Amino acid sequence: MRTKIKSKGFFLSVLLLAITIMSCGEEGKDSSENKLVASNANIPVTLEMEAELTSPPNVPRSVGRRKAKKLIVNMEVLEEEGEMADGVSYVYWTFGGSVPGSFIRTRVGDEVEFHLKNHPNNKLPHNIDLHAATGPGGGAASSFVAPGHETQFSFKVLSPGLYVYHCATAPVGMHIGNGMYGLILVEPEGGLPQVDKEYYIMQGDFYTSGENGDKGLQTFNMEKAIEEDADYVVFNGKVGSTTGDNAITAEVGDRVRLFVGNGGPNLVSSFHVIGEIFDVVRVEGGSMINENVQTTIIPSGGAAIVEFMVDVPGTYILVDHSIFRAFNKGALGMLKVTGEENKKIYSGTQKESVYQPEIKGDKADMAMNTKKVEKEAPLKNRAERIAAGKAVYAQTCFACHQANGQGVPNAFPPLAESDYLNADVDRAIGIVLNGNKGKITVNEKEYNGIMTPQNLNDEDTANVLTYVYDSWGNSKRDVTPDMVKKKRSSH
């Protein structure tokens, strides 16, 4: 015991020393920031108004030039059943009826009068910890409220930034794990710079009694939560919250700002938008600005503001680039951009040819002779062709259509027992060769995405399609290189 105390004391003095050294170096900055926060505490408020609250992916209007006010926030806690994925339901605990909870938009100096209302039908007491509030528990200590009751507390927002709020009632992890989190934005005086589009995206991980994809009502699984073994990792509370028809949108030339949070309870997000580079990242939602960022990290219980200009039309995929979460657990959203193409910035596929490095000879010669090198392959039996097709599938198709051809709900259509696939083999060959764009209906679900043309030769195309038709309850039909060749020349 004694040595423990001693070592603790030693540690403390080292820590103190470190702080002293650091504070020597940064004295000027520290004191000016302290002054700023202190002076924010003295910003006078005039008038009062009720805060506009929005459910994701929408955000309230910017504070603009308005003065600091007494801002009344009426937040209702609801425990209610919702949809986690197709055919999978879950009882969410929510702030304001959505996961994440309602977005709160304030400006520095606002005095927030917070009313937390626990709906009478709820089973449990709740409270709220706002990371934007300064004081014990961020409000949690003052907002504990039984079902059918309401509590009120007030705080002044002192520091600009994007902050998480969440429930902090025991067991805290379970309350957060069931969806009790959201974002509160504190804008600087005059507001953030104007942009064309703003959206609210918040990641969360879920732990269910069944495995990912098991149908029916799922309940919270404590053991998986403790082991951090998530069944679902999603944006805005469910698989497909922002894909297909629910995608967020922008037009070419728009400046887009995403308020991105991470409720956790466990996982740290590697937030990335496929096909975009963030011009500006307000790191961790604070005052530091980083530029030209590909992927930004968002801690559990943290946030970031990312901004980018969209230059060319198309669908941009929002992912947690801890990538299995995106393709296998649901952390996938879509930003659909419409408008004029700009071939200078992005050309699309310009040319396709066969690349066969094993062929010896002059490089220039090879490029000239692509047609010629497509030599006759020896005919294989069906089993061999299926095996070869499987290898092609793993390289080319797997990422979107998934290991068992099940696809990704609202994003990538299934190949397993697919009515669309089995209906028309010629069309299927065409899609592999030329890609596909626009609305299609597969097994009674609508998909509206883009598949790029696949750079495969006739034989590989035939093999992979034969493999697909042979698998997952499909029609077992044969696709031959000749059929592919015919389709290619007809195009």
Add this chain to the structure above:
Amino acid sequence: MSPSFFVFVFSVFVLSFSTYAQSVVDMKLIQGGTYLPLYGVDSLTVKVNSFYMDEYPVTNEEFQEFLKKNHKWQKSNIKGLFADANYLTEWNDDSSLPLNANLNAPVTNVSWFAAKNYCDCLGKRLPLLDEWEYVAMADEKKRDARTDTNYNQYILNWYESPKSFNKQIGSTFRNYWGIYDLHGLVWEWTIDFNSVLISGESRKDVDKDSNLFCGSAAVGATDLMNYAAFMRYAFRGSLKAKYSVKNLGFRCAKDVEPVKR
């Protein structure tokens, strides 16, 4: 303990309490013992004396009868000190239930004062928190099923399923003691519901009251037992005696030795 012994005890009771005999037969004897509560450490087990507990929670119909005889606990007469505005909030008037209410469902939206008085009037009392927890740790077969995953998952699932308050009494399992519905319909008042405080800031409780979490490593533990109990304590901690809550009902208990009056 043979069943015939129970019958004997009951009949003695029935005889000694002629006025309220009818309610005594609906009670079960709970054999006393010791148990380790959520907030305890190994050296601090709690002793629970033998007592009687109602087999079922008090129903809408029973409470309706009570109101007919006890006008001061009716909705329009009750003092603000004893019940908040949610008291019997869905009742049409002082004695009639809403149309969709199930007469045999547990009565809810009653304050602690009203619940306590109801039991008093029958010569009973509300159970102690430790008594309630002691009985509630049993499943169908075992006195203490708290380490059983199924038992815990059952409770957690109930916590997460909305609107169970309108279910018929007896629709959940009969536990080791012959008591129904401790988990699965409604929360229940105990006489000392706020004796173990979980403050609004539950993370702070770790050092505020070392008895509550110390030793048990409650939050970090992988056993689910703590989570189910935790939520009950958290719920109780959010209450005040005049609160009336839609998912909160009660049942009565009674000492083995008749209370002297």
